[in-house]
Amino acid sequence: MKPFSLTQPKDADAAIQAHAKLPDAQFIGGGTNLLDLMKYGVMEPKSLVDLQDLSFHEIGPGSDGGLRLGAGVTNAETAEHPKVKKDYPLLSQAILSGASPQLRNMATNGGNLLQRTRCYYFYDCATACNKRRPGSGCAALKGFNRIHAILGASEHCIATHPSDMCVALVALDAVVKVRGPEGEREIAVEEFHRLPGENPEKDTVLKESELILSIELPSSNFSKHSHYLKVRDRESYAFALVSVAAALQLSGGRIVDSRVALGGVAHKPWRARAAEDFLKNKECDRDLFLEAGKLVVKDARGYGHNDFKLELAPRAVAEALLQAWKGQES
Ligand SMILES: Cc1cc2nc3c(=O)[nH]c(=O)nc-3n(C[C@H](O)[C@H](O)[C@H](O)COP(=O)(O)OP(=O)(O)OC[C@H]3O[C@@H](n4cnc5c(N)ncnc54)[C@H](O)[C@@H]3O)c2cc1C
Numbered sequence: 540m541k542p543f544s545l546t547q548p549k550d551a552d553a554a555i556q557a558h559a560k561l562p563d564a565q566f567i568g569g570g571t572n573l574l575d576l577m578k579y580g581v582m583e584p585k586s587l588v589d590l591q592d593l594s595f596h597e598i599g600p601g602s603d604g605g606l607r608l609g610a611g612v613t614n615a616e617t618a619e620h621p622k623v624k625k626d627y628p629l630l631s632q633a634i635l636s637g638a639s640p641q642l643r644n645m646a647t648n649g650g651n652l653l654q655r656t657r658c659y660y661f662y663d664c665a666t667a668c669n670k671r672r673p674g675s676g677c678a679a680l681k682g683f684n685r686i687h688a689i690l691g692a693s694e695h696c697i698a699t700h701p702s703d704m705c706v707a708l709v710a711l712d713a714v715v716k717v718r719g720p721e722g723e724r725e726i727a728v729e730e731f732h733r734l735p736g737e738n739p740e741k742d743t744v745l746k747e748s749e750l751i752l753s754i755e756l757p758s759s760n761f762s763k764h765s766h767y768l769k770v771r772d773r774e775s776y777a778f779a780l781v782s783v784a785a786a787l788q789l790s791g792g793r794i795v796d797s798r799v800a801l802g803g804v805a806h807k808p809w810r811a812r813a814a815e816d817f818l819k820n821k822e823c824d825r826d827l828f829l830e831a832g833k834l835v836v837k838d839a840r841g842y843g844h845n846d847f848k849l850e851l852a853p854r855a856v857a858e859a860l861l862q863a864w865k866g867q868e869s
């Protein structure tokens with residue numbers, strides 16, 4: 540690891556100023572992703588701006604009956620918070636399906652939003668990777684691409700976004716509140732992460748020195764019928780090959796409203812709006828859910844090793860919707 544300076548500001552404005560002023564700076568939350576990247580030489584910041592003394596470590600009421608999750612709150616605290624478990628069980632379930640208890644105790648909500656892809660080649664500095672070194676090529680295109688994207692990829696990058704939490708946040712219409720040198724703004728989580736296009740080095744729409752303050756959850760009608768399904772190589776401590784956040788608002792057996800979002804299939808958490816539109820005002824039924832799943836992969840393509848996702852994704856969507864229909868166990 541290369542030498543770096545560590546600054547420990549006491550409030551958000553000081554953190555933003557330090558980030559803007561210091562050479563080649565990165566914020567650091569729990570460090571569970573950034574420190575690995577620094578050890579591998581993938582990211583080599585000269586300055587770290589530590590966020591642990593900032594006052595954004597709380598969960599509290601949001602606007603219009605929603606909930607505000609501080610960016611510095613750990614993933615463990617978020618998943619176990621009584622209000623999250625009661626009103627947003629989808630989020631709790633998604634977070635608890637990720638990483639390990641030790642990691643979730645360290646990982647912060649802000650850091651989770653900005654965790655970087657798990658593409659093997661991104662972490663291996665001996666290989667070509669447009670995300671790590673723009674213009675160098677993409678070793679995954681013709682390489683081992685089992686974990687890679689089937690939707691929204693480009694000829695420059697076929698990586699996937701690895702977060703479980705963010706898939707649930709997209710399904711729940713969450714919004715990220717950020718502050719930077721030019722002031723504060725709010726960004727829907729669905730718009731927060733980018734598709735790779737010609738600039739895969741940019742994961743999100745965040746501007747230079749912008750700090751994530753909180754995640755705002757609107758009030759939800761989906762607490763009774765939601766499910767996070769994660770398909771992976773091991774039952775625990777593994778990233779999703781395909782994951783689905785499914786939520787239904789029901790009147791009798793009829794679908795008033797729904798949410799379907801996928802992880803492990805694209806450079807960003809993928810909201811399946813065509814499936815949601817298709818489900819509207821229909822009676823819940825297994826075959827209906829299978830049809831909705833097929834719509835998700837209508838424009839998908841595989842790159843060889845990941846072709847199995849073309850079949851896995853629609854089935855995972857159908858199963859997640861089925862489980863959401865059955866309702867929460869607890
Ligand atoms: C072995 C292993 C297994 C894992 N498995 C899973 C899994 O199955 N599912 C899953 O979803 N995740 C998984 N993770 C990833 C884990 O969830 C992330 O590493 C974690 O959420 C990152 O949070 P952090 O606070 O540690 O971020 P850090 O490592 O501190 O930071 C990550 C990035 O976020 C930036 N950042 C942090 N906070 C802010 C802020 N407030 N404002 C602006 N920028 C900020 C940093 O500058 C950095 O670029 C795994 C990680 C490991 C190491």
Ligand code: SF4
Pocket residue numbers: 656658659660661667668669670671676677678679680695696697698739
């Ligand atoms: S898929 Fe993206 S992250 Fe992976 S090697 Fe290609 S450019 Fe790099």
